[in-house]
Amino acid sequence: MSKSIRATAALAAVLASAPILSSAKAWEPTKPVEIVVAAGAGGASDQMARMMQAAIQKNSLMKAPVVVSLKGGASGAEALIYMKSSEGDANKVLIAYSLIYMLPLSAKIPFNWRDLTPVSVVAMDQFVLWDNASGAKTVKEFIAAAKAASSPFKMGGTGSKREDHVLTVFMEKQTGAKFSYLPYKSGGEAATQLVGNHTEANVNNPSENLEVWRAGQVRALCVFDKERISYKTKVTETQSWNDIPTCKEEGLDVQYLMLRAMFLPGKVTPEQQAFYVDLFEKVTKTPEYKDYMEKQALKPIFLKGPEMLKFLEEDDALNKSLMTEAGFVAK
Amino acid sequence: MEAFGLLMHGFAVLMTWKIISLMVVGLVLGIFVGVLPGLGGPNGVAILLPLTFTMDPTSAIVMLSCIYWGALFGGAITSILFNIPGEAWSVATTFDGYPMAQQGKAAEALTAAFTSSFIGSLVAVMLITFLAPIISSFALKFGPPEFFAVYLLTFCSFVGLGREAKHKTVISMALGLLIAGIGMDTVSGNLRMTFGSDNLLRGINFLVAVIGLFGISEILLTMEERLALRGHAAKISLRTVLKVWMDLPKYWVTLLRSSVIGCWLGITPGGAIAASFMGYNLAKRFSKDSESFGKGRIEGVFAPETAAHASGTAALLPMLALGIPGSGTAAILLGGLMVWGLNPGPLLFVEHKDFVWGLIASMYLGNVVGLVIVLTTVPIFASILRVPFAAVAPMIVVSCAIGAYAIQNAMFDIWLMLGFGVVGYVFKKIGIPLAPFTLALVLGSRAEDAFRLAMIGSGGSVGVFWSNGLVGTITTLAITLLFWPVIDKVFSGVGRMLKPAAQTS
Numbered sequence: 016m017s018k019s020i021r022a023t024a025a026l027a028a029v030l031a032s033a034p035i036l037s038s039a040k041a042w043e044p045t046k047p048v049e050i051v052v053a054a055g056a057g058g059a060s061d062q063m064a065r066m067m068q069a070a071i072q073k074n075s076l077m078k079a080p081v082v083v084s085l086k087g088g089a090s091g092a093e094a095l096i097y098m099k100s101s102e103g104d105a106n107k108v109l110i111a112y113s114l115i116y117m118l119p120l121s122a123k124i125p126f127n128w129r130d131l132t133p134v135s136v137v138a139m140d141q142f143v144l145w146d147n148a149s150g151a152k153t154v155k156e157f158i159a160a161a162k163a164a165s166s167p168f169k170m171g172g173t174g175s176k177r178e179d180h181v182l183t184v185f186m187e188k189q190t191g192a193k194f195s196y197l198p199y200k201s202g203g204e205a206a207t208q209l210v211g212n213h214t215e216a217n218v219n220n221p222s223e224n225l226e227v228w229r230a231g232q233v234r235a236l237c238v239f240d241k242e243r244i245s246y247k248t249k250v251t252e253t254q255s256w257n258d259i260p261t262c263k264e265e266g267l268d269v270q271y272l273m274l275r276a277m278f279l280p281g282k283v284t285p286e287q288q289a290f291y292v293d294l295f296e297k298v299t300k301t302p303e304y305k306d307y308m309e310k311q312a313l314k315p316i317f318l319k320g321p322e323m324l325k326f327l328e329e330d331d332a333l334n335k336s337l338m339t340e341a342g343f344v345a346k
Numbered sequence: 347m348e349a350f351g352l353l354m355h356g357f358a359v360l361m362t363w364k365i366i367s368l369m370v371v372g373l374v375l376g377i378f379v380g381v382l383p384g385l386g387g388p389n390g391v392a393i394l395l396p397l398t399f400t401m402d403p404t405s406a407i408v409m410l411s412c413i414y415w416g417a418l419f420g421g422a423i424t425s426i427l428f429n430i431p432g433e434a435w436s437v438a439t440t441f442d443g444y445p446m447a448q449q450g451k452a453a454e455a456l457t458a459a460f461t462s463s464f465i466g467s468l469v470a471v472m473l474i475t476f477l478a479p480i481i482s483s484f485a486l487k488f489g490p491p492e493f494f495a496v497y498l499l500t501f502c503s504f505v506g507l508g509r510e511a512k513h514k515t516v517i518s519m520a521l522g523l524l525i526a527g528i529g530m531d532t533v534s535g536n537l538r539m540t541f542g543s544d545n546l547l548r549g550i551n552f553l554v555a556v557i558g559l560f561g562i563s564e565i566l567l568t569m570e571e572r573l574a575l576r577g578h579a580a581k582i583s584l585r586t587v588l589k590v591w592m593d594l595p596k597y598w599v600t601l602l603r604s605s606v607i608g609c610w611l612g613i614t615p616g617g618a619i620a621a622s623f624m625g626y627n628l629a630k631r632f633s634k635d636s637e638s639f640g641k642g643r644i645e646g647v648f649a650p651e652t653a654a655h656a657s658g659t660a661a662l663l664p665m666l667a668l669g670i671p672g673s674g675t676a677a678i679l680l681g682g683l684m685v686w687g688l689n690p691g692p693l694l695f696v697e698h699k700d701f702v703w704g705l706i707a708s709m710y711l712g713n714v715v716g717l718v719i720v721l722t723t724v725p726i727f728a729s730i731l732r733v734p735f736a737a738v739a740p741m742i743v744v745s746c747a748i749g750a751y752a753i754q755n756a757m758f759d760i761w762l763m764l765g766f767g768v769v770g771y772v773f774k775k776i777g778i779p780l781a782p783f784t785l786a787l788v789l790g791s792r793a794e795d796a797f798r799l800a801m802i803g804s805g806g807s808v809g810v811f812w813s814n815g816l817v818g819t820i821t822t823l824a825i826t827l828l829f830w831p832v833i834d835k836v837f838s839g840v841g842r843m844l845k846p847a848a849q850t851s
Contacts (some may be wrong), residue, residue: 100544124547174535198533213803
């Protein structure tokens with residue numbers, strides 16, 4: 016398996032380098048390229064941006080250097096406004112996630128992803144229901160405990176009126192249990208607060224809870240997807256990502272996947288867009304990317320062009336309906 | 347004793363020429379970065395991070411952490427010489443450091459600052475070495491109520507122990523809290539006080555405000571008073587250094603108290619900033635001669651520097667052991683660790699012993715080498731004072747502007763910084779202290795979030811702040827400190843006897 020991947024990667028690298036030689040006139044950035052992160056240091060987006068920075072530099076995929084710039088202010092709105100105001104500047108590329116749909120709805124940020132230039136969708140991120148290792152052992156027990164609790168049953172998450180919060184609301188609707196949602200500044204904080212027993216559960220992405228899971232401090236109850244995570248290598252002493260049941264298997268029919276996608280500012284030329292589509296396609300073939308996908312239990316995916324647009328429109332509609340149903344759309 | 351053996355192993359990992367020279371390079375870069383206002387540790391580390399991608403993780407972290415130590419040392423230089431804190435945690439160092447420089451005791455002040463930085467870091471590193479496993483579980487005890495209690499304690503110690511008139515401290519703090527509220531509110535997810543402006547969306551950056559409040563306002567005052575930066579040729583000789591060192595034992599209580607405060611606030615992410623202020627205030631409170639603070643007292647340099655550095659160092663512990671960065675720089679180091687394929691967390695200490703103990707050993711070595719470097723370069727920095735004000739002032743203004751701009755690459759921040767400069771000038775004129783304002787600006791939104799999360803968690807009952815021994819003790823201590831002047835008066839006789847006991851808390 017890994018051999019064939021490496022062979023494909025090598026082949027891709029050879030194929031990829033050929034057109035550069037033949038079409039020397041194709042556009043290429045001459046100034047440092049900024050990967051704009053709409054979250055704080057150490058979060059999932061930041062880690063991904065740094066992986067890309069390393070993958071691009073180590074494999075010499077581009078001549079210009081890559082810098083990561085953190086624009087996590089105002090829950091990531093800072094990055095969105097920054098991208099919007101950088102029209103025509105092809106040296107900035109945003110690493111986006113579901114906030115591009117949700118923030119404009121919940122906080123009335125004057126932003127629309129259609130103002131930016133889509134490059135590619137590079138991964139899908141999972142959500143897992145976690146509880147403290149000393150807590151309930153199955154989803155059923157967990158829900159029963161939530162229903163029986165006399166004091167507020169606390170669910171930690173990142174930010175308010177965002178993906179974690181939406182998932183919590185849908186769990187409430189599905190089960191009739193009541194949760195008190197505690198919005199933290201980052202997934203890392205939500206993870207430690209769960210370990211310290213200050214919350215009963217969280218719905219972190221796999222990457223955010225990976226280390227505390229490996230240390231046996233939290234338990235993975237179920238994954239919010241139609242199918243199990245594909246990675247079968249043991250991560251903890253006894254479990255692989257694949258051993259986590261889906262929430263539906265456990266009788267909790269809630270699903271949500273989050274995109275990880277690259278965007279350029281608006282009004283860039285088609286050549287510039289094409290350069291980045293090609294660049295990130297190459298990134299997804301590097302060993303660094305593949306390692307990262309497996310380690311952080313992300314779903315590898317690569318969408319570009321009309322395929323990506325169709326996906327974005329559908330995903331936008333879905334997020335909008337979830338946000339509306341959860342009552343998070345600002346009037 | 348197992349820790350000791352592992353530490354020796356760590357030293358063995360480091361003892362190569364390559365690593366030692368990387369260390370020196372890192373320290374020198376760090377000092378420069380620390381001297382430039384606004385650039386500071388986090389930005390310096392962020393800019394230099396990609397350089398390390400090609401190194402092996404141990405060399406890389408040694409170099410980056412040395413940049414961090416260098417920045418910690420360097421931040422003190424501008425605070426003392428120009429009254430411009432290069433780093434947020436150097437604000438409290440300006441209170442007595444700058445008056446000392448004005449009195450021609452710049453060399454003493456710098457030596458004191460560097461030495462106490464060294465002591466603070468050393469205490470924290472020893473703590474990391476021997477208490478790592480215990481402390482990482484202690485940090486887990488901190489939920490929203492505990493965090494709020496710590497912030498409350500910091501605020502209350504300011505009001506209760508401050509030298510200034512209480513109402514002025516409260517006014518200053520309230521204005522700071524108001525400004526801290528600008529931007530996105532994490533708990534509700536709504537925007538506040540942004541008035542539709544994209545620039546206000548991300549809130550008022552604390553460093554931009556500090557550079558203006560302290561740096562620009564100082565230039566304005568100096569211009570008005572036609573004061574040159576009257577520095578004397580600070581001849582730092584071995585004798586000055588030794589003289590300061592000879593005096594050290596006299597201040598052992600201050601040093602110890604500040605180290606404890608620093609370690610504690612570094613581990614619980616209260617941060618170096620809160621630590622430096624708290625260290626200063628407590629030193630002043632428990633001094634027999636608290637009137638002389640703020641007028642160039644060497645103890646006023648020892649106290650905040652020791653606390654800031656103990657906390658800056660201790661902040662690395664929760665980052666390694668739990669993956670929660672205790673400071674901005676620690677957060678960037680965290681990003682670096684992940685790039686090198688190391689995941690900070692409880693297992694790091696088990697799975698990557700070489701790396702962890704190499705890093706801890708580099709903290710010892712880095713501090714010793716750093717102290718030597720800064721002490722030998724003090725004459726160079728102190729000689730800046732001999733340059734005429736007319737030449738230095740524009741340079742300071744420019745470096746302030748660059749610093750403010752570099753934080754978020756925003757032109758708006760330069761205007762904001764100039765605005766804060768005027769505010770700082772007015773505050774100084776009407777005698778409103780700046781420190782409570784800056785403190786509220788830094789901790790305001792965190793304190794607010796912690797309070798509201800605690801309220802959500804408890805279903806709205808204030809009793810949660812006394813719900814267990816830890817949080818109850820901190821909250822009670824906070825309220826005691828708030829009303830300390832009253833309590834002090836009532837039990838003035840008894841109070842004097844209780845002071846030594848209170849110091850250890």
